[in-house]
Amino acid sequence: MRFREDQIPILEYNGGTMAVSAVPGAGKTFIVSHLASKIIEKKSDKGKVLIVTYMNSAVNNFKSRISQVLESHGIHSSRSYEVMTIHSLAMKIIQERPDVVGLDENIKVLDDINKSIYIDRCIDLWRRRGGENTFKNLLNDYGIKKYQEKGIYWWKNFVSVIEIIISELKLNSISCDKIDESSEILGNNSIVKIINYIYKDYEKLLKLNGYVDYEDIIVLAYSALKTDENLKIKFQNKYDFVFEDECQDSNMIQYNILSLISQSGSNNNLVRVGDLNQSIMGSFTSSNPRYFEDFIDTADKKYIMNMAGRSSREIIDLANYIVEYTQKHHSEKNCRNALKNQIIKPMEDMDALKNPQMTEYGIKTYCMSSWEKEKESTVRAIINFKKKHPDMTTAVLVPFNKHVSEISQELIKNHIDCDELSSTSGQKIKITNILGKLLAFLAQPDSIDKFKDIIYEIIDGDIEKKDKIIECISKSSVEYMISENEFRISTVNKLKKIDEKMTNTLVDVCYKLKNILENSNKDILSLLLYIENVFRFNSEDSAMLQLIASYIKYERFQNPNITLDMISEQLLDIKNPVFRHMSEVIYSVNGYEPNPEKVAVSTYHKSKGLEWDCVFLLYLNNYTYPSSLSGKFRSEYYFFKDEFKNPTALGKAEIEKILGNEIISDPIVQSRIEILCEKIRILYVAVTRAKRYLICMAHYDKSKKDLPSEYFKIIKKFADKKCGDFSGY
Incomplete structure (x- = not known):
């Protein structure tokens, strides 16, 4: 097996803390599997290698990869390693000593489906006890006027706020009683105080029915490790090496659990792998890239896998240009650190693993007169592309689930089979x-x-x-x-x-x-x-x-x-x-594999971890990819008063206040900055899904004030110049 020059130092790891940053297409699953296999082969002590990853599908992928490598070396046992999600690990910890955290042996976990049902029930109780009037107090004049007509939909938006804040409260170990004790510092009109009414009923409902939820599992596992020294030592002895994948999407308590387990005596064998430029989950989870960034700063060893063979040289150049533009020229200076200076290098020195070779320039940009025209043009372009390249895979990436349905319907009307990758497919x-x-x-x-x-x-x-x-x-x-x-x-x-x-x-x-x-x-x-x-x-x-x-x-x-x-x-x-x-x-159990006979239609978020020969990026407009703090933000509710228009940001800021942390002067503005930064990273992820061809589309609808984004303009300018210079390989 021949490894690249940026992979060899990583494979020489034999202990301590190590941070590995991997650019898109660098093969981090490949290298983690080989490193874990090498350690499994060489280690003589009784402890296992533990790999923790983000999704169940990734668990199966890692198990398969490691098993293949070990079997190729004549090792057929799987007892020397374990691969699991953080929730599976947390359950293992709790099941060892449930009494330490006040649980009995028959632990019942409330899944996300029933969690939504429970929270919905608690909201209904709160509304009947006067919560509806409290909610109305958050509405502006327009909201009050339209409440009877639109109220049901506005409540559903507020449900997502409630779920996020309750999760944040739990992961920060803030109980309902702690919120009551903090009433004075939270002041009047506090979002957390409002949500606490629902939080209390939710906790009672969990207890009454003998459930814990996913956030409880993580918090209780960490609490058990800190409380019971013998339990902590048992898990430290169980695992000699701990790996964490996709740790740009990790949260602080997850890192704390893995850090505790990986420390045994004077050893701290913890390897964390991720890509700060692909951190795109912060808007709707408690993850934050700063936790991985902090680890990189303090790790014994740190490496960057910056060579990638997935994409053509032209697409790599565009991805690198987006990084350069963001850092040096972004119109909002607070966003210039959204992407780290992590330049992707093509694999020109490895004949067997060369990047896709192109005989024509593969990046094109089009600006249409409306969203309808954009859809029509996309379908025509796909028909032409599939005639020319029937063996290549194709994907259309769009901002929201409703767009997935719209594009899919257009494709079906034109007799094109498609795979819908969205929660509402x-x-x-x-x-x-x-x-x-x-x-x-x-x-x-x-x-x-x-x-x-x-x-x-x-x-x-x-x-x-x-x-x-x-x-x-x-x-x-x-x-x-x-x-x-x-x-x-x-x-x-x-x-x-x-x-x-x-x-x-x-x-x-x-x-x-x-x-x-x-x-x-x-x-x-x-x-x-x-x-x-x-x-x-x-x-x-x-x-x-x-x-x-x-x-x-x-x-x-x-x-x-x-x-x-x-x-x-x-x-x-x-x-x-x-x-x-x-x-x-x-x-979601079946997974997804690109198929040349079908066009994948996905939201930008859902495309992470996937790749296609040709990728269409649609709706690159200001509304979906804002670049200015004065733009429109979906996280802000137009029917709320200005001081409440982003209740999630306000709630998170109040949690920081309860924890005694530094207070942000304007949490709504800070939230806008974070959203702008995440949008840049989403675009970077989307661009790097393409292997050979990338078609970027926007529309110019003056009547609706729906204009192409700053990012579409810079991609167009870059592509127009490079297309004129292109001479192939």
Whole structure:
């Protein structure tokens, strides 16, 4: 095995603390796997090597890589190493001595789905006890005026604030009582004091039902290690070496746990690997790149893997230029440290591992007159690209989940297969859409429009043919459609001429709907089970249905008079955080591998860790990629008073106040700076997903004040100049 010059010093590690910064495409999983395998082969003591990583999918990847390396060297045992997430490690610690942290042996962990349900229940309790008036006090004049019309959606935005702040409170070991004790320093109109009403009920609900949540696990594990010296020594003896991957996304308490475990006697064998320029999770988690940055400053050894073979020289040059531009020329001086001076180097000296070679300049930029034109142009470009390069993988990256759906629909209309990588992808929300539209139909069984909605949702196939079938249905009544004999005689032959397979599905669905209608007087939960039996969903969809049934059971407990229409409305609400959590848990197990036959459509965030031959970056506008503190920020609620418009930032600042830390003079402005910095890093991550071709698009819609971002302009300027200079390799 031949290793690069920037990898060799890392492989010589044999103890102490080591920080490894790895640029995109540098092969950090590869090198960590080889280093861990080398240590496993050489070590003679009883302790194991521990690798902690961010996602369950990464756990399986590391296990496979290490196993392959060891087996190639004739070692077939897996007992000398463990790979796990931080939550799995924390559970191991607690299960050794649950009594130390006041738990019994039968620890029950509340998953994210039920956490959302619990918090939703606590919010409902608070609203009924006067919390609604408190919420209204946060609204500006426009918000008050529109509250009756928009209130439900504004509350859902506030739910995300509540979840983030409760997580921050827990990870900083701030109890409800501590908040009460800090009432005076928090002052009036405190966001944390408002949320504490919900926090108290949430903690009571956890205790009443014998649960701990994911934040509790981390906090209790750290507490157990600090409290019980024997427990700490046991884990220190268990693991001789500790590795942490993706540590730019780590938080302080996670680092504290790993730091404690890695210290045994005079040894502190801790290796942390990450990329500060790829820290993009801070907006919605407690992670912060400064924790890795601090570790780099104090580590015994520090190395940079700065050679990468993923992308062409042109794309590497652009990524490096974004770093240079940010550090030297960014219009907001407070953002000039958003990217570290970590320059990617191509692998020109390694013949077997050369970067992709190009015979044409692969970076192009286009500015369209509207978002609609941008979508149309993208689809046309993809059609042309796939004709020219049928064996290459392609991806379209967009800012938000709704854009994923929009692009996917355009691709499907043009007969292009796609993979949706978002929490609201067609696959992930299909079962909730089917149930939502089915319940809406059952609430109005005479409505041909409701009938068409459910048929349209279930039938798969060519959109134009589907539209023709639906158009034929529009001329009929529901009674006619489910009247088996009459329907078959009069309509089936006509519809089969449009598409026989879709018509057969339609006939089957009509038969099933007839049976469901005949049993629609059942209790709602029994009806759902009957629907599951009739449709014979696959295992994933059945699991999703079971979770939905649990949620409806809870909703019915809160409101015994809830109707099918009301349940349908919740199921079809794409912003409902509970169903988004459900879909993420149920449908994320299969993983994703790029496929030349399908176009991947992903949010910028979801693209991290992936790569494609050709990547389209869409909607590079000021709204999605602001570069100025005076821009619009999605974290700020336009319906709140100015002093409350970013409640998450205010809540986090109040937590710092409770902890006695230095107080930021203007947390809303500071939050804007952090968001701007994270946006730059997201763009950097997106650019480095491309291997050969990168197409950057924006639009200029003056009427909506929706203009191309500063970053689109600098990419265009860079690409235009380099394209003229390009002469190939």
